[in-house]
Amino acid sequence: MTTVCLTIKNMTMAYGDFVIQKDLDFTVNRGDIxxxxxxxxxxxxxxxxxxxxxxxxAKGDVFYGEESLWQADNKARQRILKRTxxxxxxxxxLSSMTLAENIALPISEHTLLGAQRIRELVSYKLALVGLAGFEDYYPSEISGGMQKRAGLARAMALDPEILFVDEPSAGLDPVSAKLLDDLIRSLRDNLETTVVMVTHELASIFAIxxxxxxxxPETKTMIAxxxxxxxxxESSDLKVIQFLTRGETENWAANVTKNQEACSL
Incomplete structure (x- = not known):
């Protein structure tokens, strides 16, 4: 049975009178990427x-399950967001902190766990993202891909129900980007975390x-x-197809025709 995790209802985003997006209505189901x-x-x-x-x-709301994020008071909103x-x-x-200190920070701020238990959890989170043994390294001492994985470990520090990820492949080479995609999918599968990811990378979009x-951006609303x-x-919207094919709509149309012919045999 499908469980709705996040609902966006009739949302408009704007800076003053300048509308960014309007009439946004969609749901995120538990276990989605x-x-x-x-x-x-x-x-x-x-x-x-x-x-x-x-x-x-500017208008509308976000619901975590049945709870409104923007109609809640500040205390209730903070409680909701602790699930993320x-x-x-x-x-x-934080460049002045080691990886262990970065990951320990939200745990020490939001739990009553002792120092030894926090150290154990930090080591476990780093091991989850393939960084076992890197507790005492500073961010400047590791590669960009490793920094992204350390950031992911910190994002997972409090075992969130929903993980939000903004352009995870930005600045990474293709191999590192694929490893990060595989890691995000593994966390979803093994920890049952729902993932909401902002990206324009087609490899990631189709892979996970x-x-x-x-x-x-032209109509300022969701079109698919x-x-x-x-x-x-299946989409008939040229904007969607151009995005998903990098503008190679002729090759896309030829493949669709070929598949349709094959299905009719």
Whole structure:
């Protein structure tokens, strides 16, 4: 049975009178790797900020299960957001702290665990992302891909129900990007974490995305939703197809025709 984890209802995002996106309505189901996609400047990262309580909508609301995020008082909102973890685009590790100290920070701030138990949890979280033994390294002493994985470990420090990820492949080479995709899928599978990911990387979208929403900067609203591979196969919207094929719509049309002919035999 499908369980709704996150619901966006009739949302408008705006800076004053300037509307970024309007009429956003979609749901994220538990266990999804849900992709927020669209061209540059469409409001993907802005939408993420609305979902994690950093920017309030001009209209509409966000629901975690049955709980309203934006109608809740500050105390209730903080309680709701404790169910989430965030991997920012840059990793956002504190440069003056070791990896262990970065990951320990949210645990010590939000739990009553003792120092020894926190050290054990930190080592476990680093091992989950393939960084066992790197507890005493500083962010400047490891590669960009390793920094992203350390940021992911910190995002998972409090065992969130929902993990928000902003452009995880930004600045990474293709091999490191694939390793990070595999890691995100593994965390979803093994820890039953729902993932909401902002990305424009097609390799990631098709490799791990189970559902998605497509934001259009021209009409300033969502113009498609559904599993990415299904959108590629079935969408009739040229903007969606151009995005999902990198503009190679002729090759896409030829493949669709070929598949249709094969199915009719």
């Amino acid at each position: 849900f992709i927020i996609m669209g061209g540059s400047g469409c409001g993907k990262s802005t939408l993420l900020m609305h979902l994690i309580g950093l920017q309030n909508p 973890g965030v991997l920012f685009q840059t990793g956002a590790l 995305g189970t559902n998605s929403v497509f934001l259009d 939703s559904g599993p990415p591979k299904q959108l590629l196969a």
